[in-house]
Amino acid sequence: MNFRQRLHTGEIMYGLTLTLGTPQIAEMIARLGFDWIWIETEHTTMNLDTVQAQLQAIAGNGTAAVVRVDCNDQTTIKRILDTGPDGVIIPSINSRAEAEEAVKFSKYPPLGERGIGLARAQGYGLDLGGYVKSANDEVAVIFMIEHIRAVQDIDNILKVDGLDAVMVGSLDLAGSMNLHNDLANPLIELEVQKVLRACQRAGVPCGAFVGDPSQAKTRIEQGFRLLTLGADVLLLAAGARNALATAKSG
Template sequence: MNLRQKLHSGEIAYGLTLTIGTPQIAELVANLGFDWIWIETEHTTMSLDTILAQLQAISGTGTKAVVRVDCNDQTTIKRVLDTGPDGILIPSVNSLEDAEKAIKFTKYPPLGERGIGLARAQGYGLKLASYIKSANDEVATIFMIEHILAVQNIHEILQVEGLDGVIIGALDLAGSMNLQNDLSNPLIEIEVQKVLAACKKAGIACGAFVGDPNQAKARIQEGFRLLTLGADVLLLASSAKNVLDSVKKA
């Protein structure tokens, strides 16, 4: 089952965010049993070569790879898709116009206007015909909902043909509400729940970043189906700090 099929199946997809950008870490995490990996380029210094190396390391493990691009831009999206990820995550989709642009950039005709290349995704030309035929059905398109305007426009955004899932970016959502210094404000969660409710109604998988197992369980019970269970840097820091503290106490 590819990632797009999993998103439409109603099953839960467990993921992890990678920000460090080494193929070794990508390969290690991909062998742990996660359903998908979120390769983060919006807030990192990753290049296309770095993305490519991670995708090559993940290939064959059964774990699917999603790349978050840094903007809703046709050239950026085209070049990342040509590296061969299983899905693409597009930030700051705040309106119907943004959503339609994103689909246009991620899908081949007739649904979109994605350009045809001879890169890794197409087997460097060896699998060109089969990839062009299957890509629209097999490569997942996911939007970030991370601004109050996106929440206000969520019903229109979710109606765009070709969308497979959304992930709520609660931190940026809080910032757009001028609540970045008050992240526990219940007003933020009210907006999060509006997006979740709209996704349930539209039959679109809704995702979230969760910080610990208890939060993950709570989100699953609420109906979230696309989860990222933390990030490499946070898990590394937490584990290292726990070891250090334990040894010092001993």
């Protein structure tokens, strides 16, 4: 069962976000048993070669790889999809019109307008026909809901055909509410829960970034099904800090 199919079974899927862009780290994480890996290009210096090298390192380890692009742009999405990920995360989807565009950019005709090329996704041409035939059914399309305008239009966004899941971006959501200096404000979580309930009504899987893995149980009990349990840089920093503190305390 591929990643897109698993999304629609309702199972809980545990992931990790990669920001450092090294295939060695990607390969190591893929061997640990995570269901999926989020390769982050919106807030990193990664280029297409970096993304593709990580996808090649992850392949064959039983872990799905999904790339967050840096914008809802046809050329950007096309070029990332041609590197061969299992899905694409599209940021800042704030309206139904933007959602429809994102799907259009991500799907081959007749469902969309994705261009057909020869790259890793198509086996460099060796599997062109098979990939073009199956990609619309096998490559997941995930929207980031991360602005108060998106929350206000969430029911319409969720009606767009071709959407497979949404991820709630709490930090940017807080910023759009002028609460970026007050991240503990309960008004932020109130909007997060509005998105979750809308997804549950629509039958669309809803995901969240869990900065502290101990919070995962709470998010699962609430109904979130697609989780990323932090980021490589955060885990590296936490481990290094703990090692130094332990050594000094001894």
